[in-house]
Amino acid sequence: MVEQLDFPLSMADKLKAYLPPTSDACTHQETRVWTTLTFATSLDSSLALAPGVRTVLSGPESKAMTHYLRSRHDAILVGVGTAVADNPGLNCRISDSQHHPRPVVLDPNLRWDINSNSKVLQLAAIGSGMAPWVVTSVPMDDISQDKQDLLCSYGGKYIHVPLSSGAFEWTTLLEVLRDKGIRSVMVEGGGQVINSLLAAGSQAVVDGVIVTIAPTWLGGGGVVVCPDRQAPGLPAARLRDVKWLPMGDDVVLCGRLGG
Ligand SMILES: NC(=O)C1=CN([C@@H]2O[C@H](COP(=O)(O)OP(=O)(O)OC[C@H]3O[C@@H](n4cnc5c(N)ncnc54)[C@H](OP(=O)(O)O)[C@@H]3O)[C@@H](O)[C@H]2O)C=CC1
Ligand SMILES: Nc1nc(O)c(N)c(N[C@@H]2O[C@H](COP(=O)(O)O)[C@@H](O)[C@H]2O)n1
Secondary structure, eight states: OOOOBOOOHHHHHHHGGGSOOOOTTOSHHHHSOEEEEEEEEOTTSEEESSTTOOOOOOOHHHHHHHHHHHHTOSEEEEEHHHHHHHOOOOOOOBTTOOOOOEEEEEOTTOOOOOOTTSHHHHHHHTTSSOOOEEEESSOGGGSOHHHHHHHHHHTOEEEEOOOBTTBOOHHHHHHHHHHTTOOEEEEEEOHHHHHHHTSTTTGGGOOEEEEEEOSOOOOTTSEEOOOOOSBTTBOSOOOEEEEEEEETTEEEEEEEOOO
16 A cells, blocks of 8 residues: 655645745756755654664654655655665655655765665556665776666666865755756755765755754663854854644754855
């Protein structure tokens, strides 16, 4: 049975200012990729009970909101830690949407054993999602032809991007995605991806931030969102144009960062 979620239009309207514009006339979309940072967190800033542990934080209403966001972005980006831990679907399960975002997985060292049992490929095979683009620092010649063929047969691909100081640079990543036709991306996690995006040199690329806060303390040992400070004594980041939206038992925090 395929899950079907509904998100009320009245709520969607309240998120509008934090989402990519729908109009083709928008010049922003011609020049750079609209980037939304979105995730669900506990009261103690944890995304999951422990690395590798899939943890449900969103209630039904905010879960539907996340899928509405998936309906509004061209791509959805996660790190390899999330791909390995969660075996996620990364599709859109809003009942009246035909759109699925393109999953983009940051996997510099090709740690993800993507195969025909991976949920994302199973969904792509039945037309209920898109096959992923795996961004890696491994040169294409060093990726086995079998692996490339498998991904390609579902409509996905490997994309080589060189590392800069041991990591992908966000501006480079977004340029690569834009050159491949992506105009908007929602960055979903996990902890390392989010902390890297919120680093002082990267956060300017973030347009909207939409965070679900669940009324739960996960306790010590979780996967934590806790970016480095801008400089000693200075906060890491602060949102502006803030709005708080109660959604079921959760609250959804919206704001702007760079942009
Ligand atoms: N509550 C929520 O909304 C969400 C929860 N999660 C949870 O988060 C957990 C996973 O988080 P985490 O373990 O931090 O893993 P991540 O998903 O953040 O993946 C981390 C890995 O991605 C690669 N990576 C990340 N950023 C960069 C970069 N800028 N450049 C190059 N490579 C990069 C690195 O791979 P390498 O090590 O090979 O260099 C890194 O180790 C899971 O338990 C998942 O369930 C995930 C998403 C949302
Ligand atoms: N919004 C949100 N709330 C939670 O409680 C979560 N655990 C997550 N996790 C993210 O969603 C992905 C799972 O997606 P599928 O349902 O498999 O499509 C997971 O990998 C995290 O990125 N998100």
